[in-house]
Amino acid sequence: MPNHTFDRITDLAKRYSLYSLFKQYYQGEWELARKAAATIQQYIPVNDNLSFQQDHQLDKAALFDYNRLFVGPGKLLASPYESAYRNAQGLVMQEETLFVRQFYLQAGIEVSNKNAFPDDHLGLEFEFICYLLAREGERLQADDSSTANHYAALYQEFCQQHILSWVYQHCDDILTHGRTSLCRDTAIALVRFLQTEEANFLSKEEFV
Amino acid sequence: MKQKSVVSRRTFLKGAAATVATVSFGGTFFDFIFSGLSPAVAAENSTVELFRNACPRNCYDTCAILSTVQDGVLKKVVGDPASTYTRGTLCAKGFSYTRSVYSPDRIKYPMRQIGRGSGNWQRISWDEAYTEIAQNMLRLKREYGSTLPICLNKYSGNFDIMHYGIEGMLTSIGNTTRATGTPCWPAGIDAQTFDFGTIVCNDPEDIVNSKYLIIWGANPAWCSVHSMYFVKEAQQRGCKVVVIDPILTQTASKADLYIQIKSSTDGALALGMARYILDHNLYDGEWLAKNSKGAEEFFSYLKNNITLEWAAEKTGIPQHIIEMLAREYATTKPANIWIGYGMQRHTNGGQNVRAIDALAAITGNIGKSGGGAQYAQLETWGFKYHAMSQSKPANSGGKEDRAININNFGAEVLNAQDPPIKMLWIACRGPMTQDPETAVVKKAFEGMDLVVTADLYMTPTVEMSDIVLPVTTAFETPGVNVSYWHYWLSLNEQAIKPMYESKNDVTIAMELSAKLNELEQGSCTFPTSGDLQEWVGKEFSEGIYKQFGIQDWQELKKGPVKAKSGLIAWQDGKFRTPSGKYELWSAEAEKYGHFPLPVYVEEMQSTDKYPLRCITPHWKLSIHSQFQNLDWMAAVNNEPHIEIHPKVAAKYHIKDNDSVKMFNDIGYITLPAKITETVSPDVVAVYETWYKNKKFNVNYTVKAIPADMGKKATGAPGIAFHDNFVAIQKM
Ligand code: SF4
Numbered sequence: 001m002p003n004h005t006f007d008r009i010t011d012l013a014k015r016y017s018l019y020s021l022f023k024q025y026y027q028g029e030w031e032l033a034r035k036a037a038a039t040i041q042q043y044i045p046v047n048d049n050l051s052f053q054q055d056h057q058l059d060k061a062a063l064f065d066y067n068r069l070f071v072g073p074g075k076l077l078a079s080p081y082e083s084a085y086r087n088a089q090g091l092v093m094q095e096e097t098l099f100v101r102q103f104y105l106q107a108g109i110e111v112s113n114k115n116a117f118p119d120d121h122l123g124l125e126f127e128f129i130c131y132l133l134a135r136e137g138e139r140l141q142a143d144d145s146s147t148a149n150h151y152a153a154l155y156q157e158f159c160q161q162h163i164l165s166w167v168y169q170h171c172d173d174i175l176t177h178g179r180t181s182l183c184r185d186t187a188i189a190l191v192r193f194l195q196t197e198e199a200n201f202l203s204k205e206e207f208v
Numbered sequence: 209m210k211q212k213s214v215v216s217r218r219t220f221l222k223g224a225a226a227t228v229a230t231v232s233f234g235g236t237f238f239d240f241i242f243s244g245l246s247p248a249v250a251a252e253n254s255t256v257e258l259f260r261n262a263c264p265r266n267c268y269d270t271c272a273i274l275s276t277v278q279d280g281v282l283k284k285v286v287g288d289p290a291s292t293y294t295r296g297t298l299c300a301k302g303f304s305y306t307r308s309v310y311s312p313d314r315i316k317y318p319m320r321q322i323g324r325g326s327g328n329w330q331r332i333s334w335d336e337a338y339t340e341i342a343q344n345m346l347r348l349k350r351e352y353g354s355t356l357p358i359c360l361n362k363y364s365g366n367f368d369i370m371h372y373g374i375e376g377m378l379t380s381i382g383n384t385t386r387a388t389g390t391p392c393w394p395a396g397i398d399a400q401t402f403d404f405g406t407i408v409c410n411d412p413e414d415i416v417n418s419k420y421l422i423i424w425g426a427n428p429a430w431c432s433v434h435s436m437y438f439v440k441e442a443q444q445r446g447c448k449v450v451v452i453d454p455i456l457t458q459t460a461s462k463a464d465l466y467i468q469i470k471s472s473t474d475g476a477l478a479l480g481m482a483r484y485i486l487d488h489n490l491y492d493g494e495w496l497a498k499n500s501k502g503a504e505e506f507f508s509y510l511k512n513n514i515t516l517e518w519a520a521e522k523t524g525i526p527q528h529i530i531e532m533l534a535r536e537y538a539t540t541k542p543a544n545i546w547i548g549y550g551m552q553r554h555t556n557g558g559q560n561v562r563a564i565d566a567l568a569a570i571t572g573n574i575g576k577s578g579g580g581a582q583y584a585q586l587e588t589w590g591f592k593y594h595a596m597s598q599s600k601p602a603n604s605g606g607k608e609d610r611a612i613n614i615n616n617f618g619a620e621v622l623n624a625q626d627p628p629i630k631m632l633w634i635a636c637r638g639p640m641t642q643d644p645e646t647a648v649v650k651k652a653f654e655g656m657d658l659v660v661t662a663d664l665y666m667t668p669t670v671e672m673s674d675i676v677l678p679v680t681t682a683f684e685t686p687g688v689n690v691s692y693w694h695y696w697l698s699l700n701e702q703a704i705k706p707m708y709e710s711k712n713d714v715t716i717a718m719e720l721s722a723k724l725n726e727l728e729q730g731s732c733t734f735p736t737s738g739d740l741q742e743w744v745g746k747e748f749s750e751g752i753y754k755q756f757g758i759q760d761w762q763e764l765k766k767g768p769v770k771a772k773s774g775l776i777a778w779q780d781g782k783f784r785t786p787s788g789k790y791e792l793w794s795a796e797a798e799k800y801g802h803f804p805l806p807v808y809v810e811e812m813q814s815t816d817k818y819p820l821r822c823i824t825p826h827w828k829l830s831i832h833s834q835f836q837n838l839d840w841m842a843a844v845n846n847e848p849h850i851e852i853h854p855k856v857a858a859k860y861h862i863k864d865n866d867s868v869k870m871f872n873d874i875g876y877i878t879l880p881a882k883i884t885e886t887v888s889p890d891v892v893a894v895y896e897t898w899y900k901n902k903k904f905n906v907n908y909t910v911k912a913i914p915a916d917m918g919k920k921a922t923g924a925p926g927i928a929f930h931d932n933f934v935a936i937q938k939m
Contacts, residue, residue, distance in 0.1 A: 073666050073670060093282075098279075111246075123244060128245060138238060
């Protein structure tokens with residue numbers, strides 16, 4: 001395996017593990033928040049005034065906060081659905097959701113309980129990314145760089161067309177309404193991470 | 209408005225690209241496992257399907273709906289043109305159904321609140337929810353020797369017949385306490401029960417045959433929009449339409465004559481008219497002789513006690529108008545009266561309905577196409593109630609169910625003894641916003657061991673619950689619906705999958721039963737499984753098949769059907785009173801503590817301290833606590849107002865949009881004023897509804913004063929919602 005491929009796999013694995021943490025966090029494993037924030041810190045040195053607070057209280061307060069933001073039963077203060085940000089009326093299961101569905105289908109994927117859970121929940125969008133990155137890694141390990149590149153391109157497209165179009169706003173909502181450092185810091189970590197990804201896309205484009 | 213991003217993207221980008229490469233990370237392991245996604249099964253072709261639904265709301269119209277579902281997503285709802293009542297359209301509320309199904313605010317999962325009212329919620333599985341609920345039920349049964357400490361409060365949020373399975377669920381655990389009665393229309397029901405034997409109305413489509421129509425205390429332009437088509441059609445065919453109401457409603461604006469009446473004096477107007485009809489020999493003596501009991505007594509009451517001067521004085525309507533109305537009503541045939549629910553929400557409301565019924569009787573308008581005294585009908589409700597009819601488990605304690613008055617729910621819960629009430633199950637209801645005396649209701653909630661609410665949205669009632677269970681909308685579950693007004697029968701098909709983890713209330717009953725039996729074998733008789741579609745089929749009785757001329761309920765998949773007979777109330781002249789006649793003199797009424805004749809009972813009077821009557825009619829964009837929370841409704845209006853007549857406003861130096869405090873002994877609300885001559889000077893109007901995220905709830909000022917009637921037919925008197933006396937003050 002050539003060195004640059006090895007580097008690419010290593011980098012991919014790091015990004016994969018981060019996405020995986022965020023996926024699990026958004027799919028309900030709120031306790032993973034601290035791990036996500038800590039892992040991010042290893043990945044990206046943080047050197048501005050938005051430093052992570054270390055007093056994460058993995059207690060009920062964080063859980064209640066998490067539910068107020070993402071789960072309910074009240075109006076979600078930081079809705080985890082893409083359509084909440086992109087649909088003019090903030091409804092779920094609208095055109096915006098179906099675009100995401102279409103994208104998944106392009107990669108041969110769909111939501112297991114389709115039409116019961118909106119396709120554009122952030123936990124599912126992150127799972128989709130994990131899938132794409134895992135495929136990319138798997139193809140790289142098999143020295144099939146052309147298929148790997150296909151998955152990489154799909155990932156970039158999905159990230160740019162979907163994730164980056166709403167998740168920053170979503171994180172702003174978390175910082176506006178979140179009461180606990182756990183939820184707030186996770187949002188900051190997520191922003192940091194996505195910005196890194198975005199920067200990578202740009203630098204690649206410059207390179208080309 | 210969205211805020212700016214936390215970090216300026218530009219500045220960050222520079223540094224980030226540089227730092228990434230320096231981070232070292234080990235491992236190249238991709239342990240991907242599907243959780244919420246899966247490989248797509250063979251790509252399906254896009255499908256568009258049509259489903260038949262029915263609007264299950266507490267609304268006259270019970271619309272037949274056609275739903276368009278594309279690839280499993282509800283895209284569009286329209287009125288079903290197959291129903292000649294719905295006629296292909298819905299109201300604004302109905303058209304918003306795609307918004308309620310896909311509202312981001314829906315309750316998605318079962319959740320437990322740690323500290324009632326704290327807002328601290330924990331997501332739990334259905335199994336955890338059932339376990340906690342079942343354990344509490346069994347514990348209460350052990351502690352108190354019966355399941356009577358468990359109280360159900362369920363009513364009109366969903367009138368699908370299968371939803372009576374909620375009552376069935378409670379029956380299936382033993383003797384329980386039931387919030388009994390109905391808040392909004394029982395006085396009128398009893399009144400018509402005394403007069404006719406029960407409530408039956410003409411098919412509303414028959415309105416087109418009327419030559420004279422009095423809409424008395426109803427506002428169909430807001431609350432029964434489909435009926436307005438028939439009203440206008442009648443008008444076009446030469447019918448004169450008169451609206452009598454303390455408020456110049458949207459319906460009134462379409463009338464040929466609008467009469468503003470002093471609230472709660474409707475009986476005086478009716479009796480004044482009757483006196484005129486008697487004096488001028490305009491009554492139908494033949495009809496009365498053949499069909500009625502007590503005409504002589506009634507006429508002698510009119511002669512001895514009623515004058516037109518008195519009626520004019522009482523009602524605030526000039527005498528010559530009363531005379532004109534009486535003459536026109538008595539001499540134009542057929543003449544129809546639509547008696548609304550608003551006018552009977554008074555301490556003399558039932559009595560007033562009886563006086564109006566009497567008008568229809570003495571003019572011989574009963575039993576005729578184009579005539580009648582329309583209130584409502586329950587003739588098409590003869591289902592089997594299979595989901596509701598459950599047996600009680602043996603030896604579960606207590607002698608029988610305990611009824612408490614739904615119309616004074618808070619106080620009755622607090623007062624219940626031997627055993628006290630310790631657990632509430634709330635379904636299809638929002639007592640924290642819709643019941644009178646909110647503060648007392650809240651206190652009742654606070655005293656519970658466990659409050660379980662099944663609902664679609666976070667409401668003030670859910671806020672005061674320990675466990676909330678997400679329920680399905682009408683589009684996510686099968687059912688069957690009829691109306692209390694028109695004569696159509698509609699199947700409600702499951703059009704889409706239940707969203708999130710929502711479940712039908714009957715499914716909840718089945719699964720809770722499984723849990724109860726797992727914890728204590730035999731503790732619950734409710735079937736633990738069953739196909740909901742099949743259960744819909746089991747609701748149909750032979751009587752329903754015969755009435756609607758169908759052989760099998762599945763035929764309804766082709767479209768709604770209308771009753772084949774009984775469309776003109778009392779056409780056969782067989783009244784269901786003890787005498788078999790129309791009873792102007794009702795011994796049954798006397799038995800229930802009322803006057804046997806439809807005499808005038810004094811209306812409640814304002815006091816010096818509280819000089820204004822606050823009436824709380826229905827709002828056009830909502831049905832009680834439903835609909836106004838949706839985005840479309842909020843976009844039209846999201847601000848409650850108090851409507852005040854200019855003369856009253858001037859007295860209090862209140863201008864349009866000034867903030868006004870409205871108060872009485874039990875509470876207050878503060879809201880902006882709307883100065884308008886559409887309300888009469890003796891009332892202020894505040895429309896009852898629930899606004900999401902607003903600190904508005906008019907029921908903080910509404911006392912649980914019983915209306916005069918309701919006990920006979922519904923188990924408890926109604927609420928005199930419109931006998932709420934208040935003071936106002938500019939803030
Ligand atoms: S609320 Fe009434 S009028 Fe509106 S759609 Fe439902 S049944 Fe029809």
